[in-house]
Amino acid sequence: MGGRKPWQADYGQGEHTIDCDQLGFLDEQALTDRLVQTFDSPGYHPPRLPEVATELLALSQDPDVEFRRIESLLERDAMLAGEVLSVARSAFYARSGSVVLLREALSRVGLEKLRGIVMQAAMTLRVFRSASYRGWMERLQAHCLATAHVARFVSRHTPIPEEQAFLCGLLHDVGIAGILLVLGDVGRGKQPPALDVLWPAIHAAHPKAGARMVQLWGLPPDLALAVGAHHQVRIEKFDHPLAAANCLAEALTAELDMALVPAGDGGELKAELAGSPLPLQGRIDQSDALTLERARGALALTDSTLDRIRSDAREWARASETPTPASEARMRIGHSGGHARGGGR
Template identity: 35%
Template sequence: MTVPVEPGVASPPVPTMQIADHPWLRPDDLAIPMLPAQAHRVLQLVADPDVTITRLASVVSKDPVLATRVLGMANSALYGAMSPLRSVSDAVVRLGTRTVRNVVVTVSMHSQVKSPEVYGQEGARFMEHAIGTAYVAHMVAERAREDVDEAFLCGLLHDLGKLVILRTAHDYQQKHKIVIRGNELQAALTDHHATCGALALQFWNVPPDVCEIVRHHHAFEQAGDPQAAAVCYAANLLSHRYGFGCLPDGDAVLEDAVFAYLKLDAEWMARADVRAPGLFSAARQALG
């Protein structure tokens, strides 16, 4: 597997899920984005129920970009900040450890898409859609009484496989001096991004339940926890409806059975229509 790993970060076992149809899209040759060492460490720490605020803040503080974004989020309108915080430790207290994890993953993903020769305009659109879906997933999870922090992370990462496919296609074309046809690339993005995303998350050692939801975010009934996967599925539909990182799909998506499955009625939807764009705007501002 063609995966650059930060020095000092142990490589986890290569995942075993299979993909097909495209000779350039083989599991052993996927160009999985590199997770920065500090972000990898944050994921490890937050998975430890005994992690201390001091330890987590110390790791975040070692990366100026991460520290700035965590402070920015803690001081944003999203968290009703009345007085500005100036220390990362205080920011971790205000946000909570899992929200800090989600901010760190967001920043790490944002750094990956800043390669116009690889992603073109898709990079910026990808991040907007990821952030929008994450915040909508948080809202849907509140209603469905699911884990809101996990829902946010799944919404954020649900299309990670598209980055993997675009980078893999770019590297293959550079190496073999060929051009992959646009319709073939689009078919790979449509058909295999969920599997490729789950492969990448397994390699990052993201919790298995998150990998499972990302793998099945277009077919929530097949997931081990259909309710949690349905939250991600519905959030993705709503993010498309609102036009977060894409052209708005409009109200047609509301005909999907998932909204009845999660009991997202007209009253909830009306509140979401007001709340979601505001959250999206505030998050974009806080995350730079």
């Protein structure tokens, strides 16, 4: 099976080769190995980022760049410009009034935050999109965005640059998105594989898959290292600060009900997302207690500091006025013929 072709509407979702029909015959380790091999293959190409986005990421590295040049570049891609404007209009960035013009949006967010916003827009347009696993992709996108903001709050108590932490948080689970795109590309008339038995292998493979995607996009090597180590923190006997920050940030999103698998009812939740049951056993996409303690120690965070980070995270969640992914998923389940459940907390 190959990826989308340039003349097809979904071009940009990536190219790969994997035989989904054989997955049901493999045990967990063999499944994990098969997924990792897919991303390591010379024939794998991640979803192609918009050309304007990659140019903007490079241009925004120049502290002397004029907003006029950035605005001119963004105007070449109406969809990307619309996404950037949408993010700038969000409650988190537009607290002092509405934003109408693109130039006004760029001025509001500033050059430092622009890289993260452009990448967020690019991920929305090209990565967190799957007709086969729509519900999971939407939840994953919300989880990654929450982790990005919480990682920024964590970084304020460390030497890590805020926007580096934000970008790593945004990309930390991109390997899951990449795997879902691979599994969902089964061809017309075929059903994508059910995820219930695949989640342990997806969890095991996604750090390496994500690191590979970040490398192929040409993003900084340190970012790829951190994405690949966000569930272990330690790289070659050393604790990686950026990986530690995102490990903690991801754990803290569970307190906002924005973990990939709901923290409150994960073991008992019987609902389905886009036909794929939530994992009912084990904790998917979570780090163990020892790793979390190692991450905290690597960043030298005290109890009071963690409390301040939690407070900032709760304030962001309120200010962003974003429905929790759990409630959104339940509403979609109700609309699609399942059991309707409440839309809010």
